[in-house]
Every structure is written in structure tokens, then in C-alpha cells.
Amino acid sequence: MNLLEAAGDRPVFEHGARAVTGAQMLGLVRRIAAGLRAAAVGPGDGLAMMLGVTPEAFAATIAAYVVGARAVGVRPGLPDGQLRHVLHQDITAVVTDAATGPEHAPRTLTVSELLAASGEDGPLRLSGRPEDVARLVYTSGSTGTPKACAQTYAAMNAAWTARxxxxxxxxxxxxxxxxxxxxxxxxxxxxxxxxxxxxxxxxxxxxxxxxxxxxxxxxxxxxxxxxxxxxxxxxxxxxxxxxxxxxxxxxxxxxxxxxxxxxxxxxxxxxxxxxxxxxxxxxxxxxxxxxxxxxxxxxxxxxxxxxxxxxxxxxxxxxxxxxxxxxxxxxxxxxxxxxxxxxxxxxxxxxxxxxxxxxxxxxxxxxxxxxxxTRDVVIVNANLYYAGPIERVLAAAPDIAEAYVVGAPDEDTGEAVHAFVVPVADRIPDLGSLRALVGERLGEACVPATITILDEVPTAPNGKPDKRLLTTAIPRGRPASGRFS
Structure with missing residues (x-):
């Protein structure tokens, strides 16, 4: 709140041709907080925030903290099964800037109806209790199932970002x-x-x-x-x-x-x-x-x-x-x-x-x-090998722009290394040389059973390389190379 008050007439959020000042953003926060309180949302209530990237979305997030709720950010494009899971994690209501919320939402509050409330006069009444959970932030799931990290109001206040x-x-x-x-x-x-x-x-x-x-x-x-x-x-x-x-x-x-x-x-x-x-x-x-x-x-x-x-x-x-x-x-x-x-x-x-x-x-x-x-590993003949060093050796080759390594079950060795590489533009890597380079630097157990050339690495919704998708694209029959795009 102090940051918005200090900003005053300075623009803090720009959305297309629209510029929102600190004072205007603070006004949005006041109105949405009043709307949440009128909807009987308060300390300990879970709010799933299904919002776009707008000034109102930012204000709604801050307003959720003002009333002491537990804000849960919902990533756009979440598969239906995962969305159902999130919305059944002690969620009181979904806050959305769309006309309606998802079918399985316990209750939907639109930003437009929350803004219909009159803002509170005087200093904002902050209802968050130090020991309460202020927000749940889901992990990316790059090494497993996404989990919701719980941060308390006390921890949020201890952060140095705003100071x-x-x-x-x-x-x-x-x-x-x-x-x-x-x-x-x-x-x-x-x-x-x-x-x-x-x-x-x-x-x-x-x-x-x-x-x-x-x-x-x-x-x-x-x-x-x-x-x-x-x-x-x-x-x-x-x-x-x-x-x-x-x-x-x-x-x-x-x-x-x-x-x-x-x-x-x-x-x-x-x-x-x-x-x-x-x-x-x-x-x-x-x-x-x-x-x-x-x-x-x-x-x-x-x-x-x-x-x-x-x-x-x-x-x-x-x-x-x-x-x-x-x-x-x-x-x-x-x-x-x-x-x-x-x-x-x-x-x-x-x-x-x-x-x-x-x-x-x-x-x-x-x-x-x-x-x-520690979990990005391949176990070959009961010995554990980390993917990171293999990726770095491959990526250091002059013809390679990016390299990613995953493990997969293997009848002979328990697991085997499989590599995916993105070449430098207009270059054709020598896959045999790449395998030899890995063997020379790291030993035969780290040599990829397959090396697949990618036009670009597939990414998960969060923008990270999707290694689980790469695992499904490992060539069958263990050829020395292949292509996946």
C-alpha cells in the first residue's frame, strides 16, 4: 500500500493506451477489497485468482491480501483435471475477469461486480494475520507433480523486495x-x-x-x-x-x-x-x-x-x-x-x-x-549420473545451441541416457562426434543411447523445457540419432 501511496500521480501500470497512476491503483484496491468484504470474504478464505494481466487483476491480487484471504494464482491454460484439483484445495471462491467462472468453481466473483462496491474511507484496514497463509504458489512441476507452496503474511512482510x-x-x-x-x-x-x-x-x-x-x-x-x-x-x-x-x-x-x-x-x-x-x-x-x-x-x-x-x-x-x-x-x-x-x-x-x-x-x-x-539423474548399471554435466558437454560443442538429457528404462542397463539437441542455425551436427565427446569427457556410461535433433525444444506452459514431453519422444529401437520437431 505504501508503494502505491508514494507513487501518487506517477503511472505504475500501463495497459495498451491506458496508464494507471499509483493513486488510481490504490482506488481500485480499495473498491475491490470492499467488494470482497461485502461478499463475506475474509481471513483464512481461499481465493483462486483466474485473472488476465490487467490493472484490475493486479488490484484484485493486492485486495485479496488486504482482506486477509489466501490468494491462489491459477496458471492460464491449466488442464481441466489439474484445475479441478486446485479448485478443491479449500477454495472459497474464484475471482475472475471473465463473465463467468469455471463450471466446477465453488463460487464465482467477477472483478466487475467487486468494483461496484464503494471504496473504504480512511486508511486501508488490513486484516491479514501473521500466522495465516497469504498465498499459495504452485511449483512448476519440472521434476514431478506441481505442489502449492504456502507463504504466510509474516513471511510476505519479511521479504525485502518492497523495501x-x-x-x-x-x-x-x-x-x-x-x-x-x-x-x-x-x-x-x-x-x-x-x-x-x-x-x-x-x-x-x-x-x-x-x-x-x-x-x-x-x-x-x-x-x-x-x-x-x-x-x-x-x-x-x-x-x-x-x-x-x-x-x-x-x-x-x-x-x-x-x-x-x-x-x-x-x-x-x-x-x-x-x-x-x-x-x-x-x-x-x-x-x-x-x-x-x-x-x-x-x-x-x-x-x-x-x-x-x-x-x-x-x-x-x-x-x-x-x-x-x-x-x-x-x-x-x-x-x-x-x-x-x-x-x-x-x-x-x-x-x-x-x-x-x-x-x-x-x-x-x-x-x-x-x-x-539431485533428481535430474539417470541410473545406469545401478550407478547414478546427473543429467546436467552431460547437457553441458553437449551444449559446449560448436554446432550445438541447446542440449537436454533424459533417462528411460533400458533392458540391458536399467536406465539409459537419451539426448535431445538444438543445432546452431544452418549447421548439421556430427552425432557420432557428440557421442564420442561425451564418452571422452564423462565415460561410456554417460554416452547417449540416442541423440535426437530438435528444431526447438518443447516448453511447458511456464516456459521451461518440458522434459516429460521429451521422454515420450525417445526414438524406439535405440537408433543413434533421430529427429523430433
């Missing part, structure tokens, strides 16, 4: 570049919303670009910043090499969703300039670390002082710098667990720490490096 005095150096540098930040997809996305709040705190404007066609959206909206996934970054770099667009307004691209190969990062910096920020975080924890364009690839920067990161071995003991292990993290705004998932909560949330299931190490200077995931 410039608490920004670590990397975030302070990023914030200075967020004059016009593109928003798209869903405001229920933790990443999209977190950078949005940071933009408002930095005095910038959230600018709607949906769908986010790059580089056109950057040029059309004179954007200074945007979130971008690794596949989209690769495509943008390739497009700039062949048909450069005017990206003179661009100051920051926040890479999110999956690690960025060091050689591809250097290429992006060479083509786009010093604009690439590589963020590392999880839905369970929020931001853990941030690498600026000046940081040493492939590190993800220095975790800020308010974030604790320990690298531990398989027995849970801390390891020294330079040694890989699993990352355990504590952040001020981390979730308290998974909603209605006690077994999963007990496995991941341990003694106040979050098990990231990510592998990495620190260098002697305190920079953090990611090297893989």
Missing part, C-alpha cells in the same frame, strides 16, 4: 534498470509479481505485453526490462544476429526457469550488451542469489546477507568451497511447507531449512555455482 533500504547490491543494480518492466502470462507467477513489486519500489512502471513476442515487444513498448526464459533468450540472440532490432531501450533481461550455460551467457552479453541478469531461486524460497552482467560466468552471484546457503554432502554435513553438494537454503520470505502435503513438506522443509534438491558449490570468494539437480 529499498534492504536491497542487496545485485538487486539494487537491477532495480535501477526497471523503468519500464514488461509483464505477461500471469500475475499469479511468483517471478512476474516479485519483479513487478520491485519495479514499483524502484519508481518504475509495469507495462503489459501479452503475448510477449521478442524482440518486437521490447521495441514497441520501449521496455527497459523483462523476464526471459533460457529458450527465449537463445532465440532473441539468434534473431539479433540475423536481423537486428532496435533494443536501445533495453537495460535488463532477468533469466529465469533453468540454468544458463556459461558459453551461451557470454554470447548473449556479446550480442545484447551488459543486460543479462541470472536469477537463482525457487518457489519454496523466493530469490536466493542474483548474478549481474559483471559477474563471473557461470556463477549465479553472491547470496545476500539475509539469505543463508549451506552446501551439504549426502549425510547432511557441510562441505568446503569447491566441493559439490546439495544446497540447503533459508530466506526471510520462504514458504512454511506445501499445502495439504505433509509427507512432501517433511522431506523438503527440514529444521527451518529448505532442501533445494539442487547441486552446487561455492568458490573461495563466496560466489555460488549450480551444477545439477
Amino acid at each position: 529499498p533500504e534492504a536491497w542487496p547490491p545485485a538487486i539494487r543494480e537491477l532495480a535501477s534498470r526497471l523503468r519500464r518492466y514488461l509483464v505477461f502470462g500471469s500475475l499469479g507467477s511468483q517471478v512476474m509479481m516479485e519483479y513487478g513489486v520491485l519495479t514499483l519500489a524502484a519508481g518504475g512502471t509495469m507495462v503489459v505485453a501479452d503475448p510477449p513476442a521478442f524482440p518486437d515487444a521490447i521495441t514497441r513498448y520501449r521496455a527497459t526490462a523483462s523476464v526471459i526464459t533460457v529458450p527465449r533468450l537463445y532465440k532473441l540472440v539468434a534473431a539479433q544476429r540475423t536481423a537486428p532490432a532496435d533494443l536501445s531501450s533495453l537495460r535488463a533481461l532477468m533469466v529465469s526457469g533453468s540454468p544458463l550455460d556459461a558459453s551461451r551467457l557470454r554470447e548473449a552479453l556479446d550480442v545484447l550488451g551488459p543486460v543479462v541478469f541470472q536469477g537463482y531461486g525457487q518457489t519454496e524460497t523466493g530469490t536466493i542469489s542474483m548474478a549481474t552482467p559483471r559477474d563471473v560466468p557461470p556463477s549465479v552471484g553472491f547470496p545476500p546477507d539475509v539469505v543463508d546457503v549451506e552446501v551439504r554432502d549426502a549425510d547432511g554435513r557441510p562441505v568446503p568451497p569447491g566441493v559439490d553438494g546439495e544446497l540447503y537454503v533459508r530466506t526471510p520470505a520462504q514458504a512454511i511447507g506445501y499445502w495439504a502435503e505433509p509427507a512432501e513438506t517433511a522431506e523438503v522443509f527440514v529444521d527451518g531449512w529448505v532442501r533445494t534438491r539442487d547441486l552446487g558449490h561455492f568458490d573461495e570468494d563466496g560466489r555460488l555455482y549450480l551444477t545439477g539437480r
